[in-house]
Amino acid sequence: MGLTNVVLLERDRLTAGTTWHTAGLLWQLRPSDVEVELLAHTRNVISKDLEEETGLHTGWIQNGGLFIASNKQRLDEYKRLMSLGKVYGIESHVLSPAETKDLYPLMNIDDLYGTLYVPKDGTMDPAGTCTTLTRAASARGAVVIENCPVTGIKVQTDDLGVKRVKAVKTPHGTIETPCVVNCAGVWAPKLGEMAGVKVPLIAMHHAYVVTQRIEGIQNMPNVRDHDASVYLRLQGDALSVGGYEHNPIFWEEVSLKETVSLIWHKDWK
Known part of the structure:
Protein backbone atom coordinates (compact mmCIF):
# COMPACT_ATOMS: atom_id res chain seq x y z
CA MET A 1 0.00 0.00 0.00
CA GLY A 2 3.06 2.25 -0.17
CA LEU A 3 3.57 2.67 3.58
CA THR A 4 7.24 2.82 4.57
CA ASN A 5 7.14 3.86 8.25
CA VAL A 6 5.97 0.45 9.49
CA VAL A 7 7.26 -1.23 12.66
CA LEU A 8 6.72 -4.91 13.40
CA LEU A 9 7.04 -5.82 17.07
CA GLU A 10 7.81 -9.48 17.81
CA ARG A 11 7.59 -10.69 21.42
CA ASP A 12 10.13 -13.47 20.80
CA ARG A 13 11.79 -14.38 17.49
CA LEU A 14 9.98 -14.39 14.19
CA THR A 15 8.22 -17.75 13.57
CA ALA A 16 8.89 -18.89 17.17
CA GLY A 17 5.21 -19.08 18.13
CA THR A 18 2.77 -21.03 15.98
CA THR A 19 4.19 -20.16 12.56
CA TRP A 20 7.08 -22.59 12.29
CA HIS A 21 4.90 -25.72 12.40
CA THR A 22 2.00 -24.52 10.25
CA ALA A 23 1.25 -26.70 7.22
CA GLY A 24 1.97 -23.95 4.68
CA LEU A 25 -0.56 -25.34 2.21
CA LEU A 26 -1.97 -23.21 -0.59
CA TRP A 27 -5.20 -24.39 -2.24
CA GLN A 28 -6.26 -21.94 -4.95
CA LEU A 29 -9.94 -22.86 -5.21
CA ARG A 30 -12.46 -21.71 -2.61
CA PRO A 31 -16.24 -21.11 -2.81
CA SER A 32 -15.70 -17.35 -2.39
CA ASP A 33 -14.46 -15.32 -5.38
CA VAL A 34 -12.74 -12.90 -2.99
CA GLU A 35 -10.74 -15.77 -1.49
CA VAL A 36 -9.85 -17.06 -4.95
CA GLU A 37 -8.47 -13.64 -5.92
CA LEU A 38 -6.57 -13.33 -2.64
CA LEU A 39 -5.06 -16.81 -2.99
CA ALA A 40 -4.05 -16.15 -6.60
CA HIS A 41 -2.25 -13.00 -5.47
CA THR A 42 -0.62 -14.87 -2.58
CA ARG A 43 0.58 -17.62 -4.90
CA ASN A 44 2.19 -15.10 -7.26
CA VAL A 45 3.96 -13.36 -4.39
CA ILE A 46 5.20 -16.59 -2.79
CA SER A 47 6.17 -18.48 -5.95
CA LYS A 48 7.66 -15.64 -8.01
CA ASP A 49 7.62 -12.02 -6.82
CA LEU A 50 9.43 -12.41 -3.50
CA GLU A 51 12.25 -14.47 -4.95
CA GLU A 52 12.74 -11.99 -7.81
CA GLU A 53 12.79 -9.08 -5.36
CA THR A 54 15.03 -10.53 -2.65
CA GLY A 55 16.97 -13.37 -4.25
CA LEU A 56 15.73 -15.66 -1.46
CA HIS A 57 13.66 -18.79 -1.95
CA THR A 58 10.39 -19.03 0.02
CA GLY A 59 10.48 -22.82 -0.04
CA TRP A 60 7.61 -22.93 -2.54
CA ILE A 61 6.96 -26.42 -3.95
CA GLN A 62 4.40 -26.76 -6.75
CA ASN A 63 3.31 -30.37 -6.38
CA GLY A 64 -0.42 -29.82 -6.95
CA GLY A 65 -3.49 -30.25 -4.79
CA LEU A 66 -6.13 -32.96 -4.72
CA PHE A 67 -9.57 -32.64 -3.10
CA ILE A 68 -11.20 -36.04 -2.60
CA ALA A 69 -14.98 -36.60 -2.72
CA SER A 70 -16.49 -39.52 -0.86
CA ASN A 71 -20.08 -38.64 -1.83
CA LYS A 72 -21.95 -37.23 -4.82
CA GLN A 73 -22.76 -33.90 -3.13
CA ARG A 74 -19.10 -33.18 -2.49
CA LEU A 75 -18.19 -34.05 -6.09
CA ASP A 76 -20.91 -31.69 -7.33
CA GLU A 77 -19.37 -28.95 -5.19
CA TYR A 78 -15.97 -29.62 -6.74
CA LYS A 79 -17.47 -29.35 -10.23
CA ARG A 80 -18.78 -25.90 -9.29
CA LEU A 81 -15.33 -24.97 -7.95
CA MET A 82 -13.78 -26.04 -11.25
CA SER A 83 -16.22 -23.74 -13.09
CA LEU A 84 -15.29 -20.86 -10.77
CA GLY A 85 -11.61 -21.59 -11.38
CA LYS A 86 -12.09 -21.29 -15.14
CA VAL A 87 -13.36 -17.74 -14.68
CA TYR A 88 -10.12 -16.82 -12.92
CA GLY A 89 -7.84 -18.82 -15.19
CA ILE A 90 -7.00 -21.48 -12.60
CA GLU A 91 -6.32 -24.85 -14.18
CA SER A 92 -8.29 -27.65 -12.53
CA HIS A 93 -9.67 -31.06 -13.46
CA VAL A 94 -12.41 -33.27 -12.02
CA LEU A 95 -11.00 -36.81 -12.11
CA SER A 96 -12.74 -40.17 -11.97
CA PRO A 97 -11.56 -42.70 -9.35
CA ALA A 98 -9.55 -44.51 -12.04
CA GLU A 99 -7.89 -41.27 -13.20
CA ASN A 108 -7.24 -46.33 -2.06
CA ILE A 109 -10.09 -45.35 -4.40
CA ASP A 110 -12.69 -47.93 -3.30
CA ASP A 111 -14.92 -45.34 -1.60
CA LEU A 112 -14.23 -42.36 -3.88
CA TYR A 113 -16.74 -40.68 -6.17
CA GLY A 114 -14.00 -38.61 -7.75
CA THR A 115 -11.47 -35.85 -7.05
CA LEU A 116 -10.67 -32.26 -7.97
CA TYR A 117 -7.07 -31.81 -9.11
CA VAL A 118 -5.36 -28.40 -9.25
CA PRO A 119 -1.86 -28.86 -10.72
CA LYS A 120 -0.49 -25.46 -9.63
CA ASP A 121 -1.40 -25.73 -5.94
CA GLY A 122 1.50 -26.30 -3.60
CA THR A 123 3.29 -25.80 -0.32
CA MET A 124 5.44 -23.03 1.09
CA ASP A 125 7.96 -23.25 3.90
CA PRO A 126 6.56 -21.10 6.75
CA ILE A 145 12.14 -5.50 16.29
CA GLU A 146 12.43 -8.92 17.91
CA ASN A 147 12.33 -9.73 21.64
CA CYS A 148 10.06 -6.71 22.12
CA PRO A 149 6.62 -7.60 23.53
CA VAL A 150 3.76 -5.11 23.58
CA THR A 151 2.87 -4.22 27.17
CA GLY A 152 0.06 -1.77 26.51
CA ILE A 153 -1.88 0.21 23.91
CA LYS A 154 -2.77 3.82 24.65
CA VAL A 155 -6.27 4.75 23.51
CA GLN A 156 -7.96 8.17 23.64
CA ALA A 167 0.57 4.77 21.07
CA VAL A 168 1.98 1.31 21.72
CA LYS A 169 3.95 0.64 24.89
CA THR A 170 6.90 -1.76 25.10
CA PRO A 171 9.59 -2.48 27.74
CA HIS A 172 12.02 -0.49 25.58
CA GLY A 173 9.92 2.61 25.00
CA THR A 174 6.68 3.93 23.52
CA ILE A 175 5.84 4.22 19.83
CA GLU A 176 3.32 6.88 18.88
CA THR A 177 1.02 5.66 16.11
CA PRO A 178 -2.60 6.12 14.96
CA CYS A 179 -2.79 2.57 13.63
CA VAL A 180 -2.18 -0.88 15.10
CA VAL A 181 -2.52 -4.15 13.18
CA ASN A 182 -3.17 -7.03 15.56
CA CYS A 183 -1.37 -10.03 14.04
CA ALA A 184 -0.58 -11.85 17.27
CA GLY A 185 -2.31 -15.11 16.37
CA VAL A 186 -3.09 -17.15 19.45
CA TRP A 187 -2.33 -14.10 21.62
CA ALA A 188 -4.55 -11.73 19.61
CA PRO A 189 -7.33 -11.58 22.27
CA LYS A 190 -4.79 -10.48 24.90
CA LEU A 191 -3.53 -7.74 22.63
CA GLY A 192 -7.08 -6.66 21.82
CA GLU A 193 -7.89 -6.30 25.54
CA MET A 194 -5.13 -3.69 25.82
CA ALA A 195 -7.12 -1.46 23.45
CA GLY A 196 -10.52 -2.38 24.89
CA VAL A 197 -11.37 -4.55 21.89
CA LYS A 198 -12.76 -8.07 22.18
CA VAL A 199 -11.24 -10.39 19.57
CA PRO A 200 -13.57 -13.40 18.98
CA LEU A 201 -10.80 -15.98 18.84
CA ILE A 202 -10.06 -19.03 20.96
CA ALA A 203 -7.10 -21.37 20.76
CA MET A 204 -7.43 -25.13 20.43
CA HIS A 205 -5.04 -27.95 21.18
CA HIS A 206 -4.02 -29.46 17.87
CA ALA A 207 -2.03 -32.47 16.75
CA TYR A 208 -0.40 -33.57 13.54
CA VAL A 209 1.63 -36.63 12.58
CA VAL A 210 4.69 -36.97 10.37
CA THR A 211 5.12 -40.42 8.90
CA GLN A 212 8.29 -42.32 8.25
CA ARG A 213 9.57 -42.56 4.67
CA ILE A 214 6.94 -43.85 2.23
CA GLU A 215 8.28 -45.34 -0.99
CA GLY A 216 6.62 -43.82 -4.05
CA ILE A 217 5.15 -40.77 -2.27
CA GLN A 218 7.69 -38.34 -3.74
CA ASN A 219 6.17 -35.55 -5.88
CA MET A 220 2.60 -36.65 -5.14
CA PRO A 221 -0.02 -33.88 -4.70
CA ASN A 222 -1.16 -32.64 -1.31
CA VAL A 223 -4.56 -34.12 -0.40
CA ARG A 224 -7.57 -32.58 1.34
CA ASP A 225 -10.65 -34.48 2.55
CA HIS A 226 -13.25 -31.88 3.52
CA ASP A 227 -15.71 -34.43 4.92
CA ALA A 228 -13.13 -35.89 7.30
CA SER A 229 -11.46 -32.47 7.87
CA VAL A 230 -8.05 -33.99 7.17
CA TYR A 231 -5.10 -32.93 5.02
CA LEU A 232 -2.09 -34.92 3.81
CA ARG A 233 0.89 -32.70 3.09
CA LEU A 234 3.91 -33.96 1.18
CA GLN A 235 7.03 -33.54 3.32
CA GLY A 236 10.00 -34.78 1.34
CA ASP A 237 9.55 -38.53 1.08
CA ALA A 238 7.07 -38.64 3.97
CA LEU A 239 3.62 -37.24 4.80
CA SER A 240 2.50 -34.73 7.38
CA VAL A 241 -1.10 -35.53 8.35
CA GLY A 242 -3.31 -33.14 10.28
CA GLY A 243 -6.75 -31.58 10.34
CA TYR A 244 -9.48 -30.04 12.41
CA GLU A 252 -9.03 -21.40 27.58
CA GLU A 253 -6.24 -19.23 28.97
CA VAL A 254 -3.13 -18.44 26.95
CA SER A 255 -0.51 -16.51 28.91
CA LEU A 256 1.41 -13.69 27.23
CA LYS A 257 4.56 -15.22 28.72
CA GLU A 258 3.88 -18.59 27.12
CA THR A 259 5.46 -19.92 23.94
CA VAL A 260 3.81 -22.66 21.96
CA SER A 261 5.64 -25.94 22.27
CA LEU A 262 5.43 -29.28 20.53
CA ILE A 263 5.94 -32.68 22.14
CA TRP A 264 6.56 -35.76 20.07
CA HIS A 265 7.75 -39.31 20.52
CA LYS A 266 9.82 -41.23 17.99
CA ASP A 267 7.87 -44.44 18.61
CA TRP A 268 4.44 -43.01 17.77
CA LYS A 269 2.92 -44.90 14.87
Missing part, protein backbone atom coordinates in the same frame (compact mmCIF):
# COMPACT_ATOMS: atom_id res chain seq x y z
CA THR A 100 -7.14 -40.44 -9.57
CA LYS A 101 -5.42 -43.81 -9.17
CA ASP A 102 -3.25 -43.06 -12.19
CA LEU A 103 -2.24 -39.73 -10.67
CA TYR A 104 -1.82 -41.01 -7.09
CA PRO A 105 -1.06 -44.76 -7.24
CA LEU A 106 -0.83 -45.10 -3.44
CA MET A 107 -4.42 -43.93 -2.89
CA ALA A 127 9.93 -20.01 8.16
CA GLY A 128 11.40 -19.41 4.71
CA THR A 129 8.40 -17.38 3.62
CA CYS A 130 8.58 -15.19 6.75
CA THR A 131 12.32 -14.64 6.28
CA THR A 132 11.80 -13.59 2.68
CA LEU A 133 8.87 -11.31 3.53
CA THR A 134 10.96 -9.70 6.26
CA ARG A 135 13.84 -9.08 3.86
CA ALA A 136 11.51 -7.51 1.29
CA ALA A 137 9.70 -5.35 3.87
CA SER A 138 12.97 -4.14 5.42
CA ALA A 139 14.25 -3.13 1.98
CA ARG A 140 11.15 -0.95 1.59
CA GLY A 141 11.65 0.83 4.89
CA ALA A 142 9.91 -1.39 7.45
CA VAL A 143 11.61 -2.05 10.80
CA VAL A 144 11.38 -5.42 12.55
CA THR A 157 -11.51 9.28 22.90
CA ASP A 158 -11.74 12.10 20.37
CA ASP A 159 -14.23 14.99 20.31
CA LEU A 160 -16.77 12.84 18.50
CA GLY A 161 -16.63 10.10 21.13
CA VAL A 162 -14.65 7.71 18.94
CA LYS A 163 -11.86 5.73 20.58
CA ARG A 164 -8.59 5.95 18.67
CA VAL A 165 -5.15 4.41 19.15
CA LYS A 166 -2.46 6.88 20.16
CA GLU A 245 -10.69 -32.17 15.30
CA HIS A 246 -14.45 -32.78 15.52
CA ASN A 247 -14.23 -32.71 19.33
CA PRO A 248 -11.70 -29.92 19.93
CA ILE A 249 -10.07 -29.28 23.28
CA PHE A 250 -10.06 -25.55 23.87
CA TRP A 251 -7.08 -23.74 25.34
Whole structure:
Protein backbone atom coordinates (compact mmCIF):
# COMPACT_ATOMS: atom_id res chain seq x y z
CA MET A 1 0.00 0.00 0.00
CA GLY A 2 3.06 2.25 -0.17
CA LEU A 3 3.57 2.67 3.58
CA THR A 4 7.24 2.82 4.57
CA ASN A 5 7.14 3.86 8.25
CA VAL A 6 5.97 0.45 9.49
CA VAL A 7 7.26 -1.23 12.66
CA LEU A 8 6.72 -4.91 13.40
CA LEU A 9 7.04 -5.82 17.07
CA GLU A 10 7.81 -9.48 17.81
CA ARG A 11 7.59 -10.69 21.42
CA ASP A 12 10.13 -13.47 20.80
CA ARG A 13 11.79 -14.38 17.49
CA LEU A 14 9.98 -14.39 14.19
CA THR A 15 8.22 -17.75 13.57
CA ALA A 16 8.89 -18.89 17.17
CA GLY A 17 5.21 -19.08 18.13
CA THR A 18 2.77 -21.03 15.98
CA THR A 19 4.19 -20.16 12.56
CA TRP A 20 7.08 -22.59 12.29
CA HIS A 21 4.90 -25.72 12.40
CA THR A 22 2.00 -24.52 10.25
CA ALA A 23 1.25 -26.70 7.22
CA GLY A 24 1.97 -23.95 4.68
CA LEU A 25 -0.56 -25.34 2.21
CA LEU A 26 -1.97 -23.21 -0.59
CA TRP A 27 -5.20 -24.39 -2.24
CA GLN A 28 -6.26 -21.94 -4.95
CA LEU A 29 -9.94 -22.86 -5.21
CA ARG A 30 -12.46 -21.71 -2.61
CA PRO A 31 -16.24 -21.11 -2.81
CA SER A 32 -15.70 -17.35 -2.39
CA ASP A 33 -14.46 -15.32 -5.38
CA VAL A 34 -12.74 -12.90 -2.99
CA GLU A 35 -10.74 -15.77 -1.49
CA VAL A 36 -9.85 -17.06 -4.95
CA GLU A 37 -8.47 -13.64 -5.92
CA LEU A 38 -6.57 -13.33 -2.64
CA LEU A 39 -5.06 -16.81 -2.99
CA ALA A 40 -4.05 -16.15 -6.60
CA HIS A 41 -2.25 -13.00 -5.47
CA THR A 42 -0.62 -14.87 -2.58
CA ARG A 43 0.58 -17.62 -4.90
CA ASN A 44 2.19 -15.10 -7.26
CA VAL A 45 3.96 -13.36 -4.39
CA ILE A 46 5.20 -16.59 -2.79
CA SER A 47 6.17 -18.48 -5.95
CA LYS A 48 7.66 -15.64 -8.01
CA ASP A 49 7.62 -12.02 -6.82
CA LEU A 50 9.43 -12.41 -3.50
CA GLU A 51 12.25 -14.47 -4.95
CA GLU A 52 12.74 -11.99 -7.81
CA GLU A 53 12.79 -9.08 -5.36
CA THR A 54 15.03 -10.53 -2.65
CA GLY A 55 16.97 -13.37 -4.25
CA LEU A 56 15.73 -15.66 -1.46
CA HIS A 57 13.66 -18.79 -1.95
CA THR A 58 10.39 -19.03 0.02
CA GLY A 59 10.48 -22.82 -0.04
CA TRP A 60 7.61 -22.93 -2.54
CA ILE A 61 6.96 -26.42 -3.95
CA GLN A 62 4.40 -26.76 -6.75
CA ASN A 63 3.31 -30.37 -6.38
CA GLY A 64 -0.42 -29.82 -6.95
CA GLY A 65 -3.49 -30.25 -4.79
CA LEU A 66 -6.13 -32.96 -4.72
CA PHE A 67 -9.57 -32.64 -3.10
CA ILE A 68 -11.20 -36.04 -2.60
CA ALA A 69 -14.98 -36.60 -2.72
CA SER A 70 -16.49 -39.52 -0.86
CA ASN A 71 -20.08 -38.64 -1.83
CA LYS A 72 -21.95 -37.23 -4.82
CA GLN A 73 -22.76 -33.90 -3.13
CA ARG A 74 -19.10 -33.18 -2.49
CA LEU A 75 -18.19 -34.05 -6.09
CA ASP A 76 -20.91 -31.69 -7.33
CA GLU A 77 -19.37 -28.95 -5.19
CA TYR A 78 -15.97 -29.62 -6.74
CA LYS A 79 -17.47 -29.35 -10.23
CA ARG A 80 -18.78 -25.90 -9.29
CA LEU A 81 -15.33 -24.97 -7.95
CA MET A 82 -13.78 -26.04 -11.25
CA SER A 83 -16.22 -23.74 -13.09
CA LEU A 84 -15.29 -20.86 -10.77
CA GLY A 85 -11.61 -21.59 -11.38
CA LYS A 86 -12.09 -21.29 -15.14
CA VAL A 87 -13.36 -17.74 -14.68
CA TYR A 88 -10.12 -16.82 -12.92
CA GLY A 89 -7.84 -18.82 -15.19
CA ILE A 90 -7.00 -21.48 -12.60
CA GLU A 91 -6.32 -24.85 -14.18
CA SER A 92 -8.29 -27.65 -12.53
CA HIS A 93 -9.67 -31.06 -13.46
CA VAL A 94 -12.41 -33.27 -12.02
CA LEU A 95 -11.00 -36.81 -12.11
CA SER A 96 -12.74 -40.17 -11.97
CA PRO A 97 -11.56 -42.70 -9.35
CA ALA A 98 -9.55 -44.51 -12.04
CA GLU A 99 -7.89 -41.27 -13.20
CA THR A 100 -7.14 -40.44 -9.57
CA LYS A 101 -5.42 -43.81 -9.17
CA ASP A 102 -3.25 -43.06 -12.19
CA LEU A 103 -2.24 -39.73 -10.67
CA TYR A 104 -1.82 -41.01 -7.09
CA PRO A 105 -1.06 -44.76 -7.24
CA LEU A 106 -0.83 -45.10 -3.44
CA MET A 107 -4.42 -43.93 -2.89
CA ASN A 108 -7.24 -46.33 -2.06
CA ILE A 109 -10.09 -45.35 -4.40
CA ASP A 110 -12.69 -47.93 -3.30
CA ASP A 111 -14.92 -45.34 -1.60
CA LEU A 112 -14.23 -42.36 -3.88
CA TYR A 113 -16.74 -40.68 -6.17
CA GLY A 114 -14.00 -38.61 -7.75
CA THR A 115 -11.47 -35.85 -7.05
CA LEU A 116 -10.67 -32.26 -7.97
CA TYR A 117 -7.07 -31.81 -9.11
CA VAL A 118 -5.36 -28.40 -9.25
CA PRO A 119 -1.86 -28.86 -10.72
CA LYS A 120 -0.49 -25.46 -9.63
CA ASP A 121 -1.40 -25.73 -5.94
CA GLY A 122 1.50 -26.30 -3.60
CA THR A 123 3.29 -25.80 -0.32
CA MET A 124 5.44 -23.03 1.09
CA ASP A 125 7.96 -23.25 3.90
CA PRO A 126 6.56 -21.10 6.75
CA ALA A 127 9.93 -20.01 8.16
CA GLY A 128 11.40 -19.41 4.71
CA THR A 129 8.40 -17.38 3.62
CA CYS A 130 8.58 -15.19 6.75
CA THR A 131 12.32 -14.64 6.28
CA THR A 132 11.80 -13.59 2.68
CA LEU A 133 8.87 -11.31 3.53
CA THR A 134 10.96 -9.70 6.26
CA ARG A 135 13.84 -9.08 3.86
CA ALA A 136 11.51 -7.51 1.29
CA ALA A 137 9.70 -5.35 3.87
CA SER A 138 12.97 -4.14 5.42
CA ALA A 139 14.25 -3.13 1.98
CA ARG A 140 11.15 -0.95 1.59
CA GLY A 141 11.65 0.83 4.89
CA ALA A 142 9.91 -1.39 7.45
CA VAL A 143 11.61 -2.05 10.80
CA VAL A 144 11.38 -5.42 12.55
CA ILE A 145 12.14 -5.50 16.29
CA GLU A 146 12.43 -8.92 17.91
CA ASN A 147 12.33 -9.73 21.64
CA CYS A 148 10.06 -6.71 22.12
CA PRO A 149 6.62 -7.60 23.53
CA VAL A 150 3.76 -5.11 23.58
CA THR A 151 2.87 -4.22 27.17
CA GLY A 152 0.06 -1.77 26.51
CA ILE A 153 -1.88 0.21 23.91
CA LYS A 154 -2.77 3.82 24.65
CA VAL A 155 -6.27 4.75 23.51
CA GLN A 156 -7.96 8.17 23.64
CA THR A 157 -11.51 9.28 22.90
CA ASP A 158 -11.74 12.10 20.37
CA ASP A 159 -14.23 14.99 20.31
CA LEU A 160 -16.77 12.84 18.50
CA GLY A 161 -16.63 10.10 21.13
CA VAL A 162 -14.65 7.71 18.94
CA LYS A 163 -11.86 5.73 20.58
CA ARG A 164 -8.59 5.95 18.67
CA VAL A 165 -5.15 4.41 19.15
CA LYS A 166 -2.46 6.88 20.16
CA ALA A 167 0.57 4.77 21.07
CA VAL A 168 1.98 1.31 21.72
CA LYS A 169 3.95 0.64 24.89
CA THR A 170 6.90 -1.76 25.10
CA PRO A 171 9.59 -2.48 27.74
CA HIS A 172 12.02 -0.49 25.58
CA GLY A 173 9.92 2.61 25.00
CA THR A 174 6.68 3.93 23.52
CA ILE A 175 5.84 4.22 19.83
CA GLU A 176 3.32 6.88 18.88
CA THR A 177 1.02 5.66 16.11
CA PRO A 178 -2.60 6.12 14.96
CA CYS A 179 -2.79 2.57 13.63
CA VAL A 180 -2.18 -0.88 15.10
CA VAL A 181 -2.52 -4.15 13.18
CA ASN A 182 -3.17 -7.03 15.56
CA CYS A 183 -1.37 -10.03 14.04
CA ALA A 184 -0.58 -11.85 17.27
CA GLY A 185 -2.31 -15.11 16.37
CA VAL A 186 -3.09 -17.15 19.45
CA TRP A 187 -2.33 -14.10 21.62
CA ALA A 188 -4.55 -11.73 19.61
CA PRO A 189 -7.33 -11.58 22.27
CA LYS A 190 -4.79 -10.48 24.90
CA LEU A 191 -3.53 -7.74 22.63
CA GLY A 192 -7.08 -6.66 21.82
CA GLU A 193 -7.89 -6.30 25.54
CA MET A 194 -5.13 -3.69 25.82
CA ALA A 195 -7.12 -1.46 23.45
CA GLY A 196 -10.52 -2.38 24.89
CA VAL A 197 -11.37 -4.55 21.89
CA LYS A 198 -12.76 -8.07 22.18
CA VAL A 199 -11.24 -10.39 19.57
CA PRO A 200 -13.57 -13.40 18.98
CA LEU A 201 -10.80 -15.98 18.84
CA ILE A 202 -10.06 -19.03 20.96
CA ALA A 203 -7.10 -21.37 20.76
CA MET A 204 -7.43 -25.13 20.43
CA HIS A 205 -5.04 -27.95 21.18
CA HIS A 206 -4.02 -29.46 17.87
CA ALA A 207 -2.03 -32.47 16.75
CA TYR A 208 -0.40 -33.57 13.54
CA VAL A 209 1.63 -36.63 12.58
CA VAL A 210 4.69 -36.97 10.37
CA THR A 211 5.12 -40.42 8.90
CA GLN A 212 8.29 -42.32 8.25
CA ARG A 213 9.57 -42.56 4.67
CA ILE A 214 6.94 -43.85 2.23
CA GLU A 215 8.28 -45.34 -0.99
CA GLY A 216 6.62 -43.82 -4.05
CA ILE A 217 5.15 -40.77 -2.27
CA GLN A 218 7.69 -38.34 -3.74
CA ASN A 219 6.17 -35.55 -5.88
CA MET A 220 2.60 -36.65 -5.14
CA PRO A 221 -0.02 -33.88 -4.70
CA ASN A 222 -1.16 -32.64 -1.31
CA VAL A 223 -4.56 -34.12 -0.40
CA ARG A 224 -7.57 -32.58 1.34
CA ASP A 225 -10.65 -34.48 2.55
CA HIS A 226 -13.25 -31.88 3.52
CA ASP A 227 -15.71 -34.43 4.92
CA ALA A 228 -13.13 -35.89 7.30
CA SER A 229 -11.46 -32.47 7.87
CA VAL A 230 -8.05 -33.99 7.17
CA TYR A 231 -5.10 -32.93 5.02
CA LEU A 232 -2.09 -34.92 3.81
CA ARG A 233 0.89 -32.70 3.09
CA LEU A 234 3.91 -33.96 1.18
CA GLN A 235 7.03 -33.54 3.32
CA GLY A 236 10.00 -34.78 1.34
CA ASP A 237 9.55 -38.53 1.08
CA ALA A 238 7.07 -38.64 3.97
CA LEU A 239 3.62 -37.24 4.80
CA SER A 240 2.50 -34.73 7.38
CA VAL A 241 -1.10 -35.53 8.35
CA GLY A 242 -3.31 -33.14 10.28
CA GLY A 243 -6.75 -31.58 10.34
CA TYR A 244 -9.48 -30.04 12.41
CA GLU A 245 -10.69 -32.17 15.30
CA HIS A 246 -14.45 -32.78 15.52
CA ASN A 247 -14.23 -32.71 19.33
CA PRO A 248 -11.70 -29.92 19.93
CA ILE A 249 -10.07 -29.28 23.28
CA PHE A 250 -10.06 -25.55 23.87
CA TRP A 251 -7.08 -23.74 25.34
CA GLU A 252 -9.03 -21.40 27.58
CA GLU A 253 -6.24 -19.23 28.97
CA VAL A 254 -3.13 -18.44 26.95
CA SER A 255 -0.51 -16.51 28.91
CA LEU A 256 1.41 -13.69 27.23
CA LYS A 257 4.56 -15.22 28.72
CA GLU A 258 3.88 -18.59 27.12
CA THR A 259 5.46 -19.92 23.94
CA VAL A 260 3.81 -22.66 21.96
CA SER A 261 5.64 -25.94 22.27
CA LEU A 262 5.43 -29.28 20.53
CA ILE A 263 5.94 -32.68 22.14
CA TRP A 264 6.56 -35.76 20.07
CA HIS A 265 7.75 -39.31 20.52
CA LYS A 266 9.82 -41.23 17.99
CA ASP A 267 7.87 -44.44 18.61
CA TRP A 268 4.44 -43.01 17.77
CA LYS A 269 2.92 -44.90 14.87
